Amino acid sequence: MEGYPHQEIEKKWQEFWEKNESNRVTEDLSFPKEKRLYILDMFPYPSGEGLHVGHPEGYTATDILSRYYRLNGYNVLHPMGWDAFGLPAENYAIKTKIHPSITTQKNINTFTRQIKSLGFSYDWSRTFSTTDPEYFKWTQWIFLKFFEKGLAYKSKAPINYCPSCKTGVANEEVVNGCCERCGTPVERRLIDQWLLKITAYADRLLDDLELVDWPDDIKTMQKNWIGRSEGANIIFDIDKFNERIEVFTTRADTIFGATYLVLAPEHPLVDKITTSGQKKEVLDYKQKTLNKSDLERTSLNKEKTGAFTGSYAIHPLSGKLLPIYISDYILMHYGTGAIMAVPAHDERDFDFASKFRLPIVQVVAPERDMAISLDKPYVEDGYSINSAQFSGLPTSKCAERIIEELERMKKGKRAVTYKLRDWIFSRQRYWGEPIPIINCPDCGHVPLKYEQLPLLLPLIDSYEPAGDGTSPLSKVTSWVNVKCPKCGADAKRETNTMPNWAGSCWYYLRYTDPHNDKEFASIEKQSYWMPVDIYVGGKEHAVLHLLYARFWHKFLFDLGLVTTAEPFMKLRNQGLILGENNQRMSKSRGNVINPDDIVKEFGADTFRMYEMFMGPLETSKPWNKNSIGGIRRFLDRIYDYFTSVSLDAESLPPDIDRLLHKTIKKVGEDIETISAYNTAISALMILLNELQNLESIPRKVAQSYIVILSVFAPHIAEELWGTVGDGKPIFLKPGDREVLWPSYDESRIKDETVTYAIMISGKKRATIEMPAGANRQDVENEAKKLPMVQKYLENAHIKTIIFVQDKIINFVL
RNA sequence: GCCGGAAUGGCGGAAUUGGUAGACGCACGAGACUCAAAAUCUCGCGAGCUUCACAGCUUGUAAGGGUUCAAAUCCCUUUUCCGGCACCA
Numbered sequence: 001m002e003g004y005p006h007q008e009i010e011k012k013w014q015e016f017w018e019k020n021e022s023n024r025v026t027e028d029l030s031f032p033k034e035k036r037l038y039i040l041d042m043f044p045y046p047s048g049e050g051l052h053v054g055h056p057e058g059y060t061a062t063d064i065l066s067r068y069y070r071l072n073g074y075n076v077l078h079p080m081g082w083d084a085f086g087l088p089a090e091n092y093a094i095k096t097k098i099h100p101s102i103t104t105q106k107n108i109n110t111f112t113r114q115i116k117s118l119g120f121s122y123d124w125s126r127t128f129s130t131t132d133p134e135y136f137k138w139t140q141w142i143f144l145k146f147f148e149k150g151l152a153y154k155s156k157a158p159i160n161y162c163p164s165c166k167t168g169v170a171n172e173e174v175v176n177g178c179c180e181r182c183g184t185p186v187e188r189r190l191i192d193q194w195l196l197k198i199t200a201y202a203d204r205l206l207d208d209l210e211l212v213d214w215p216d217d218i219k220t221m222q223k224n225w226i227g228r229s230e231g232a233n234i235i236f237d238i239d240k241f242n243e244r245i246e247v248f249t250t251r252a253d254t255i256f257g258a259t260y261l262v263l264a265p266e267h268p269l270v271d272k273i274t275t276s277g278q279k280k281e282v283l284d285y286k287q288k289t290l291n292k293s294d295l296e297r298t299s300l301n302k303e304k305t306g307a308f309t310g311s312y313a314i315h316p317l318s319g320k321l322l323p324i325y326i327s328d329y330i331l332m333h334y335g336t337g338a339i340m341a342v343p344a345h346d347e348r349d350f351d352f353a354s355k356f357r358l359p360i361v362q363v364v365a366p367e368r369d370m371a372i373s374l375d376k377p378y379v380e381d382g383y384s385i386n387s388a389q390f391s392g393l394p395t396s397k398c399a400e401r402i403i404e405e406l407e408r409m410k411k412g413k414r415a416v417t418y419k420l421r422d423w424i425f426s427r428q429r430y431w432g433e434p435i436p437i438i439n440c441p442d443c444g445h446v447p448l449k450y451e452q453l454p455l456l457l458p459l460i461d462s463y464e465p466a467g468d469g470t471s472p473l474s475k476v477t478s479w480v481n482v483k484c485p486k487c488g489a490d491a492k493r494e495t496n497t498m499p500n501w502a503g504s505c506w507y508y509l510r511y512t513d514p515h516n517d518k519e520f521a522s523i524e525k526q527s528y529w530m531p532v533d534i535y536v537g538g539k540e541h542a543v544l545h546l547l548y549a550r551f552w553h554k555f556l557f558d559l560g561l562v563t564t565a566e567p568f569m570k571l572r573n574q575g576l577i578l579g580e581n582n583q584r585m586s587k588s589r590g591n592v593i594n595p596d597d598i599v600k601e602f603g604a605d606t607f608r609m610y611e612m613f614m615g616p617l618e619t620s621k622p623w624n625k626n627s628i629g630g631i632r633r634f635l636d637r638i639y640d641y642f643t644s645v646s647l648d649a650e651s652l653p654p655d656i657d658r659l660l661h662k663t664i665k666k667v668g669e670d671i672e673t674i675s676a677y678n679t680a681i682s683a684l685m686i687l688l689n690e691l692q693n694l695e696s697i698p699r700k701v702a703q704s705y706i707v708i709l710s711v712f713a714p715h716i717a718e719e720l721w722g723t724v725g726d727g728k729p730i731f732l733k734p735g736d737r738e739v740l741w742p743s744y745d746e747s748r749i750k751d752e753t754v755t756y757a758i759m760i761s762g763k764k765r766a767t768i769e770m771p772a773g774a775n776r777q778d779v780e781n782e783a784k785k786l787p788m789v790q791k792y793l794e795n796a797h798i799k800t801i802i803f804v805q806d807k808i809i810n811f812v813l
Numbered sequence: 814g815c816c817g818g819a820a821u822g823g824c825g826g827a828a829u830u831g832g833u834a835g836a837c838g839c840a841c842g843a844g845a846c847u848c849a850a851a852a853u854c855u856c857g858c859g860a861g862c863u864u865c866a867c868a869g870c871u872u873g874u875a876a877g878g879g880u881u882c883a884a885a886u887c888c889c890u891u892u893u894c895c896g897g898c899a900c901c902a
Contacts, residue, residue, distance in 0.1 A: 003852095217817055217897095224816070227901065249902060262902095304900095334901050341902085347814095348900055419901055539896075576896090613838070615826060620895075624825065630838050633853095679827070682837035689837095757833035762883045764833050788869095802882050808832050812882045 003636035006603030010715040014119055017731055023121040025077050026734035029528045036075045038529050039066050040508055040568075042537025042545070043081045045500075046107035047088060051114040052585070053593045053611070053623065058536045058574040060608045061617050061674060063120045065534060067711040067731070068671050070121075071741040075734065077529055079511040080115065080122040082108050082129040086500040087170060090431040093463040100431040100463075104131055114595060118604045119714050121731070126514045130503025135510060136433045137454035138520035139502050142552065144436060144447050145559060151197040154445065157424050159469070161189040167465035168428040188290060191469060194426040194435060194496060198551045202226050202418045205550055214571040215618070218542045225543045227419025232403045233336060234412040236261060236313035239321055241273055245313055248335030248417050251342065252406070253398035256387040257363035258340035259353065261313045261324045262306065264332040265289040273324065275310030282307045282326060289328045304329060304352040316411040317388065317402075327352060335417045343377065350377040363387050364395065423548065425499060430463050430472040432497030440484035440491035449485070471495040504545055505552040508532050508567060520561075527563040534674065535568040538576075546571070572674045576620035577611070585623075593623055605713035606632045612677035612712065634685055635716055641688065642706065642720045646696035656690050657748060660701060663687045664744040667708050681712065699724060704742035706730075758783045759810040760792045776803045783809055 017023060025036075039062050044055055059080075066078040084107075089100035108129060115122070128135050146152040159168040164184035168191075173180040198205075206226045209219050231250035238244060245261060263270055265286045274282045285307040306327030313322045322340075329348055330339055343353035343360040353360055364382045381395035390398050406412030426435065436448040436455045448455060458479040466474045473495040474480060484491040506520065512529040513521035546568070553567040578584060579591025586592065598607045610631045615621045652660060663683045670680035687705065691697060702724040710717030710730050721730050730740060751772055756779055758766045766788045770779055780801060783789050793811065802810040 220817070221897070224898085227899085229901075231902085247902085251902075329900050329902095331899075331901075334899080339902050346902065348902075351900095417901080419899065421899090542897080613825085619819085619826095621825065624839070627825065627839050634838085678825090679837080682827080685837055755833075759833080759883075762881090767833065800882070802832090804832055804883095807829095808883085810832085810882055 003632065004639035004716065004719075006605065006715070007600075009719045010117075010119060010604050013715045013718045014116065016718075016729065017119075017121070018124075020729070020731075021125075021733040022729075022731040023078065023123045024125065024734055025123060026075050029524065031075050033528065035073060036077070036528065037066075037069050037534070038077045038508075038512075038532045039069070039534045040078075040511075040532045040536070041080065042535070042541060043083050043504070043507060044111065045083050045086055045088075046104065046111045048092065048103065048107055049587075050107075050110050051595050053595055053598075054538075054574070054577045054585075055115075056118055056595060056608065057577055057611050057617070058538070059115065059118070059120050060611055061572075061574065061677065062534065062536050063608075064612070064671055064677065064711045065674065066121050067714065068668075068741065070737065071707060071711070071730075071739065073737075073739045077511065078122055079126045079514075080120070080124070081127045081507060081511070082111070082131075083500070083504050083507070084108065084129045084131045085432045085498075085503055087172070087429070087431075090429055090463060093431070097461065097463075099459070101131065104129070117599050118595070118608060121714075126511050128507075128510065128514055130433075130507065133454040133456055134517065135507075136503065138510070139433050139498070139506070140436045140448075140453050140455060141450060141520065142506065142556070143433075143498070143502075144450065144453075146196055146555065147437070147445070147447050149555075149559075151200060151555065152425065153195055153197065154192055155195055156190045157193040157195065158188045158190055159193070159428070160186045161469055162186055165465070166467040166469070168469050170427075189469065191428075193424050194494075195422040196425045196551075198423045198548070199418060199420055201551050201554050202228065202420050204554055205420075205547065208550075208554075208566055211566050212569055212571065214568075215573060218539070218546070218571060218573070221542045222547055225420060225547065228416060229418075230414070230416050232399075232406065232412050233415040234316065234340065234406055235410075236316060236322070236340070238269075238273055238324070239312040239314055241311065243269055243273060245269060245324070245338050246336045247338045247340045248415060249340060251345065251395075251399065252402045252412070253384055253387075253390070253393075253395050254342040254345050254363050255315075255317060255340065255402055256384075256390070257342040257344050257361045258315065258322060259343060259359045259361055260322050260341045262330050262339050262341050262349075262352070263309075263324065263326050264330040264337040265326045265328060266332040267326070267330075267337045270309065270326055273309050273311040278308055278310035282309055285326060304348070304355050306352060306356065308356075316406060316409065323358070325352075325356070333421055334419065345377055345379055347377050347379065361386060368392060423551075425502075426494075426496035427499050428465065428469060428471045428495075429497050430457065430460070432500065433502055434473070434497055435494040437494040438482055438484060438491050439494060440487065440489060442489055443484055443486045443491075445494075446484055446486050446491070471497060473497070501545060501548050505549045506556070508535075508549075509556075509562065523561075523563065530562065531564040531566060532568045533570060535571045536574060536674070539573045570674075573618050575615075575618050577614070578620060578622040580623050580625065582622045591623075598628065602628055602632050603635075603715075605716050606635055609635070609681060609712050613681045615678055616675045617677060618675060634688070635713060637692070638688060638709065639716060639720065641692055642702060642724060645691075645694070645702070647699040647702055647724060649694070649696040649698050651698060652694075652701060656694070658751065659687055659690055660704065661744040661748045664704065664708065664742050665746075665749060668741070668744075671711070677712075684709065684712075703740075707740045707742060754806040756783070756806075757808045758786070758789055759808055760789070761813050762810060765789065765792065772806055774806075776801075776809075779803065779809050783811075 041059055041062050066076045069076050084104045089103050092103055093100045130136060143152060160174050162169050162179035162184055164182045165179060169179055169186060174186050178185050206223060206228055209222060229250050231248060232252045233246050233248050236245045306325045309324045309326060311324045313324055315322055341349040343349040344362045345364055363384060363386050364378060365385050366382045368383045384391050384393050384398045390401055393401060403412060403414060434455045434457055436453060438446045440446050458476045460476055463472050465472055480493050480495060482491055482493055509521045509526060513525040516522055549567055553562060556562040557565055579589060581591055583589055606628060610628045613631055666683045667680045670676040706717050706720050706724055718730050753769050754772045755767050756770055757764050758768060766786055768782055796813045799812045
């Protein structure tokens with residue numbers, strides 16, 4: 001590739017910035033807080049494949065923002081690190097016997113080299129990996145706080161278990177219900193697991209979404225995930241048993257339409273109330289349900305299945321007997337694990353009732369007293385019918401009255417239910433943070449003392465799972481067997497490790513004070529830097545990472561350990577970069593682009609600018625090799641022009657001066673959108689196209705152009721600054737920085753003349769130039785002079801004239 | 814199945830949020846330079862039609878309908894694609 005020598009220039013300036021500490025922050029906390037900014041990327045998992053072209057998309061956007069704000073006088077914290085615990089390193093270790101820490105370090109080195117080759121302005125003095133003991137010491141410390149406050153608890157929870165590999169497998173490793181490695185159908189097993197009580201924060205996680213500037217679709221996803229719904233728990237006594245079933249419903253108004261009850265197959269009452277004649281059928285059905293995942297239970301079987309228990313419940317208001325069924329469309333962990341089925345007004349109940357020939361009773365009508373044909377359920381609100389003294393009431397009113405009545409009878413009460421479930425926090429894996437708990441037969445779960453942290457992973461030589469579903473750690477007897485710190489009896493360490501989400505729940509706090517060995521971060525530094533002002537990453541973290549991190553943050557907030565209610569004020573997502581064939585990049589499709597190749601051939605500046613020019617940040621867009629060449633040509637033209645143009649001119653021609661000011665305004669505004677980088681770059685192209693007609697321009701103009709360019713293409717800009725600049729580099733260490741970003745003059749942006757579109761009955765027929773701000777009558781008179789317009793106006797009656805200042809005049813005939 | 818998002822030239826995308834559709838770039842075509850090619854520069858480039866030409870007409874933003882002086886933009890119906898999913902009572 002000819003043109004400017006990108007390899008030489010990029011290396012030179014990357015070394016300069018690093019040596020000069022150009023990317024550091026000022027640690028002087030008296031620097032005004034309103035001029036500090038925390039701009040963060042979601043840190044990557046350093047995979048063995050190396051950097052993907054999708055990573056630099058978000059990183060370039062935040063780099064542009066960081067450089068832009070620094071050039072405007074801000075103190076910008078812009079760090080990078082590694083989320084390095086996880087499955088791939090462990091699976092690789094099982095295959096190769098190479099310790100995950102070695103693979104991880106190698107991958108981190110590769111990622112670091114690749115990211116540095118793109119010239120991002122990260123402050124590398126603050127980097128760390130979640131696998132560093134100095135870091136996960138504090139992850140464990142926070143876990144102990146959860147334990148101390150009763151928010152970490154042990155309970156039975158299901159795992160996917162492969163009976164052939166004799167190991168637990170992650171959801172990701174289950175393909176079509178079978179183990180990814182051996183193809184054996186995966187079973188579900190209940191084992192003792194640690195859970196974090198995220199449900200205790202459900203309402204606050206929901207309500208505080210109001211406080212943050214996040215994309216609406218992400219907020220909606222979190223709201224739906226938390227899934228708060230208000231309704232009532234209603235008690236049904238069971239006929240011939242001294243037992244009762246509590247159901248949750250959001251439609252208490254439909255209670256007179258309940259014709260049967262359904263329990264989740266796992267419901268504890270099932271065995272008790274199943275009559276002897278039905279035992280076999282119920283048992284068989286429970287067995288079948290056991291190995292179905294929620295996904296299968298909920299999406300695959302359109303055909304409803306179930307079994308009759310043989311028992312009947314007593315309707316609390318009508319006294320009628322309702323048969324009790326079990327069915328897998330009822331999930332134990334939602335609501336009470338039991339429902340009253342109202343087939344006339346619920347689709348799932350309708351399907352079930354149709355299949356099992358159960359009665360369907362209409363109790364809601366769209367209009368008062370109107371009956372509808374029940375070939376499908378009526379799920380809308382309306383007016384109650386067939387509901388005793390409640391008939392005639394509108395839906396919401398009716399529900400209220402019925403709940404009041406049930407409360408009076410002590411047969412029900414208002415209730416709120418969430419879809420959100422507690423977070424299963426243990427994994428039967430090696431490569432994660434060890435859970436700092438000792439299990440003593442007498443004292444139960446005994447936490448390690450804070451001074452005993454970090455609890456390191458023991459070195460082992462076989463990473464194969466233990467074979468009984470427990471972690472490989474359980475094989476390391478020298479590590480597992482300890483004395484109970486409380487009573488001194490023989491005890492065992494917890495062998496489950498934390499999930500890979502743990503480390504990413506608080507890493508943004510650590511960046512504010514990354515080398516602190518007394519606290520996870522000092523309150524002083526946190527309160528200066530937090531919250532994160534701008535957080536950029538992929539949409540795939542919409543619920544898990546972003547919800548878990550918010551949960552930890554709120555927990556720490558309650559303990560007075562952090563200073564803000566929310567961690568991330570503004571969130572933006574980057575879109576997917578697809579392969580040239582418009583499909584997701586993957587090895588198997590053979591459409592993967594390696595960033596190294598692009599940097600080598602075209603240079604980092606071209607790569608960065610191309611990714612920003614592809615389209616708005618948040619949309620997904622396909623890679624196109626030809627288009628990169630266009631960006632490279634643009635940078636070559638910039639290089640040629642600014643190394644040859646004379647800088648002696650006094651001023652620019654007025655129209656180009658106007659364009660310059662417009663460009664400064666537009667680019668600044670586009671950058672701040674965190675989206676429209678493509679149009680910012682096109683504005684720079686338009687300006688260059690005009691400047692190229694001039695042999696001489698003022699030095700000040702060249703400086704403005706290069707400074708604007710520098711946030712997108714820092715290396716070439718820094719190089720050209722040597723020619724047009726003031727003797728000092730653009731990007732300097734905090735104390736040496738100046739506000740270099742050019743300002744624009746609003747009064748010099750206004751055009752003197754504007755083009756009016758002349759429309760006849762809404763169709764454009766001609767255009768005329770008029771002075772800006774011309775009055776309606778003048779425009780009308782000028783327009784009528786045009787032969788083109790006269791042609792249409794003669795023999796026609798003008799009904800009305802629509803005039804839009806500086807835009808159009810429309811003659812409606 | 815449910816929820817969310819999207820659909821604009823050969824391609825990526827613009828469009829002041831209801832006001833001249835197609836900015837900018839790619840690809841392509843013609844020309845200049847060259848012995849030639851590459852690179853570079855200049856011009857053209859939604860489709861169809863009329864015209865020697867200047868120019869003009871029709872049509873066009875997934876499809877169909879509607880609101881409006883005016884719709885890529887707002888409303889209704891439909892189709893396709895992408896993302897998410899936990900049958901959530």
